[in-house]
Amino acid sequence: MERKKLGTDLSRIQRHSDTKINGLEAKLTKLTETISTQKEEIKALRTEKKALDQKQTRAKESLQSTRKELRSAVVWEATKNGTYTREARELFRCLLQAGCSGARVADAIKACGKTFGVVIKRLPSSRTVFRARDEGGQYGIMQIGREITMCEGFGESSDGTTNRKVNLESRHLHYLAPTYLPGVDDDDKSTWKPQSRFGVVETALNHQAETQFQGTKAFAENVAATYSNSPLARRDGRTMEINDYPRKIEFLGSDHANDAKLKVEKVGDWREDVITSDIGEEVLQLVESGEFVGSFSTLREEDINLAYQQATEEIRPQAGEVQVDKTTARKLVAKVIGQAKLDSMTEAERHLLLGVTFAGCGAHKDMNAFKYGVVKMMAGWAARGQPGPVLLANKANTTTIQLSDDTNTTAAKAAIDSSSRGGVKLTSLAGALFNHSDDKKGYQDKHVNFMGTRKRDLYGIQHGGHFPDTSNTRFQSHSYAAAELVSFIHDYVDLLETTRDSKDSPGFNHMESNIHKGLLDVGTVAEMAAMGLLGDSVSWRFLAIIRGNGKVRNALDPDIAELYRRLPAFCDAIAENPGILLEGEDSPGFDWSKITLDGRPWIDRHLVATIRTLARELPDLLDCISDIFSGAAQGWRVFTSEFTPGGPFDLLTPKQRKRLYIPATNDENEGGLGSIRVWQRYHPNATAFGFSNQKRYERNNTSNFIKKLCTQEDDIYVMRLVRKINSSGENIRFREALVEEMNRKAGEKRKKDEEAAMKRQLELERLTSVGLAMDRDEINNMTVKQLDDQLKIHRKILMDEVLRRVLQKDLPTKVFKLSAVLAAVSRNQP
Known part of the structure; x- marks a missing residue:
């Protein structure tokens, strides 16, 4: 019993122990897992701590670096090793371009630095600023040289004027060229765009054709030398020689003056001379290499031998002459051979190879055609046997006429014959009174305020504006002035009369009296109405078309040629039926294409409405319209020869037409000459050289050219080049040459006067003896x-x-x- 009880107790104790042991083991396993997890966490925390320590270290280093950069950022280092950096020079040029005076560039940089909290350690002098400007311009010359070597053909346009009694010549080049945009392959010609490159505005002794031609040759030589001697040319593996200019020049653009056309002949002769030598040299190389085939097969071997013989005769020294060197001899031989090759070509082949096309300025064409129309309109009065517009004589002639009892006296007739009349005379007088070139004279703001108020109150026109600038040479200023006077004729009469009556001593001065008289004369008003209608129907629209909404069109565009060819017939049609311009839109068969050049409604509807109202008071209006349009048609035929079917433009090959950009107007050169006149008002001591350098950099995309293609080596080259030019004394030599030219002309004039006086004296003595x-x-x-x-x-x-x-x-x-x-x-x- 006891043993049984003892066994039961032992079993219970065993079970209790197992349970306790299992619990302890589970607890131990859990603790082991916890310890393992905590170890992992500790490891992760240690790793995180290490990363945070490293991050803290880097943050401290970054903070120190940022503080260091910040300290350096507040100081602008404009120089490096004592020389202003490219960026600094670019800044100087940008400030000049923005209108800052060279002497104030340093002040502008200093003020900006103060505003932005930047310390400027060194500021440029005005001399440094102007050197940077000139360096930009010489980069532009280098750019033009590179682009000429790359292009297949180009054109040159030019124009001239005088400023302060000194001749100025402007020159632009036109060709396909790279855009220098980032990421664009500039060697890929499919990315090239038509460009008008500012060449130069330079002083000249005179405006003769020979002087213009020599200016072109000097410019070509400068471009060739500047590019060929540059590090950029060495990197490109190219050079430009002066003869590349005539080799590639294919057209010349200008106005229609005789000197411009003579220059075309001289450039054509230059081009022919160079290409003739090129052909001869190529033949020589083929002959010397034993090859004489292909395109030169038209030359026989005996032709070559004859050319050698002729050239040898030309270079054989005579007694006492110096022996010609071998290089010169070879050139002479090549020229003789080349001429023989040219002589074997047809006229069409020669033109294709040698031709230099003349491209006249479209704006000048229109101006000349308008002048032809006015001249014929003025002559129409006598042809119809009518007295014509009222005489608008100057003060002296008016006095002479008034003091003569009979207008048939010699003095009165001379005064009448030397006086002017008509619409152009009145618009000239009105421009001198209402918008004089000297802003201290005339009505000026009085006109703007009076007419601005009238137009707003009576006609709902919000822009009053200044009177058209007939005091200066402006395209179509007279047609605009005529349109203005006719449109608001009664208001201009009121302006004159109100001004007259508001004076302390009421009355018209002589100019006011003439303008008032002209505005009340039906003949003068009829001429101005015809001038305004020609402007609205043809001239204003023509100029808008060829200028292409702010960008000058290519004269080779098919629609431009078609426009020129239909202009004479268009003007003739209106001359035959002048009343069509006065018809309303509800008239039977009304068609805008028969009335306006572009087939669009009237530009100045108020003008046309006023003329229709005045027409019953102007009996000669239709005759004036007919005459002015008929004369304009004649003018268009005279000045559009290059556009005639089968003419110079039609002879260009499709390849030439595709690559050539011929500006339809000469606006670039007109603008360049106008710009330098304005520029010199604010820079009275500046030179055309400085102006050209600044404008060349601004207009030719030279900044992007420098950034994309040029290196520090080029910077050093250009810096040295500018210093060499500035120390060359070129301006001094020109002034001396100008004085010498003046003295020469004065001497020739005095000599001619003396000879003429002597001839007159001898003639008088002979007549006395007779x-x-x-x-x-x-x-x-x-x-x-x-x-x-x-x-x-x-x-x-x-x-x-x-x-x-x-x-x-x-x-x-x-x-x-x-x-x-x-x-x-x-x-x-x-």
Whole structure:
């Protein structure tokens, strides 16, 4: 029993122990897992702590670096090793471009630094600023040289003017060129765009064709030398020689002056001379290499031998002459051979190879056509046997006419003949009064305030504006002035009369009186109405088309050629039916394409409405319209020769037409010459060289060219080049040459005057010895030479007023001369 109980107790104790042991084991396992987890956590915490320690270390280092950079950032280092950096020089040029004076660039940089909390350690002098400007311009010359070597062909446009009695010549180049945009392959010609590159505005001794031509050659030489000597050219593996200019030039653009056309001939001769030598040199190389085939097969071997013989004869020294060097001899041989090759070509082949196309300015064409129209309109009065517009004589002539009892007197006739009249005369006077080129003269703001108020109150026109600038040379300023005066004719009369009555001593001055008289004259108003209609129908629209909404069009565009070709017929059609311009839109068969050049409604509807209202008071209006459009048609035919079918533009190959960009106007050069005149008002001591450098950098995308292609090596080259140019004394030499030219002209003038005076004296002595003939029978038996002598005696010795105003061409035959002598005898009979 006891044993059984003991066994039960042992079993219970065993079970209790197992349970307790299992519990302890489970607890131990749990504690082991907890310890393991905590170890992992401790490890992770240690890793995190280490990362935080490293982050803290880096943050401290970054903080120190940032503080160091901040300390350096508040100080602008404009120089490196004593030389202003490229970035600094770029900043100087940008400030000049923004209009800052060179002497104030340092002040501007200092003020900006103070505003931004930046310390400026070194500021540039005005001399440094201007050197940076000139360096930018010389980079532009280098850019032009590189682009000429890359392009297949280009054109040059030019124009000239005078400023302060010194001739100025402007030159632009036109070709396909890279854009220098980031990420664009500039060697890929498919990315190139038509560009107009500012070349130069430079002083010249005169505006003769030879001087212009020599200016082009000097510019070409400068471009070739600047690029070829640069590190950029060495990296490109290219050079430019001066003859590359005539090799690639394919057109010249300018106005229609004779000197411009003569320059085209000179450039054409230069191009022919260079290409002739090129052809000869190529033939020589083929012959010397044993190859004489292909395109030169038209030249026979005996032709080559003959060319050698001719060239040898040319270079063989005569007695006492120096032997010609081998290089010169080879060039002469090449030229003779090249000429032989050219002589074997057809005229079309020669033109294709050598031709230089002339491209006239479209704006000048329109100006000249408008002038042709005005001249014919003014001559139309006499042709119709009508008196024409009222005389608008100047003050002196008016006094002479008024003091003459009879307008048939010699003095009165001379005053009338030398006075002007008509629409253009009135618009000129109105421009001088209402918007004088000198802003201290004329009505100026009085006109703007009075007419601005009238237009707003009576017509709902919010923009009054200034009167068209006829005091300066502006395209179509006279047609705009005519339109303005006709549109608001009664208001301008009121302006003059109100001004007259508001004076302390009421009354018109002479100019006001002339304008008032012209505004009330039906003939003058009729001419101005015709001028305004020609402007709205043709000229204003034509200029808008060829200028392409702010960007000058390519004259080779097909629609431009078509426009030029239909202009004469368009003007002729209106000349034949002038009343079509006064018809309303509700008229049967009304068609805008027959009335306006672009087929669109009137630009100035108020003008046309006013003319329709005034038409019944202007009996000669239709005749004036017909004459001015007929004359304009004649002008368009004269000045559009390059656009005639089969003309110079039609002879260009498709390849040339695709690559050439011929500006339809000469606005770039007109603008360049206008810009330098304005620029010199604010920079009176500046030179054309400085102006050209600044504008070349601004207009030619030179900044991007420098950033993309140029290195520090190029910077050093350009810096040295500018210093060399500035120390060359070029400006001094030009001033000396200008004075020498003035003295030469003065000397020639004095010499001619002395020779003329001597000739006059000898002629008077001879005429005195001939003697005055008063016997009519004797005069009737005189020869033509004797009659001429008698006419000279009456004109030069007796000072006959009538004969002094008669030209030699007015007395073409003996009958006329005899009649004139007999009439003079009657007038001078004692």
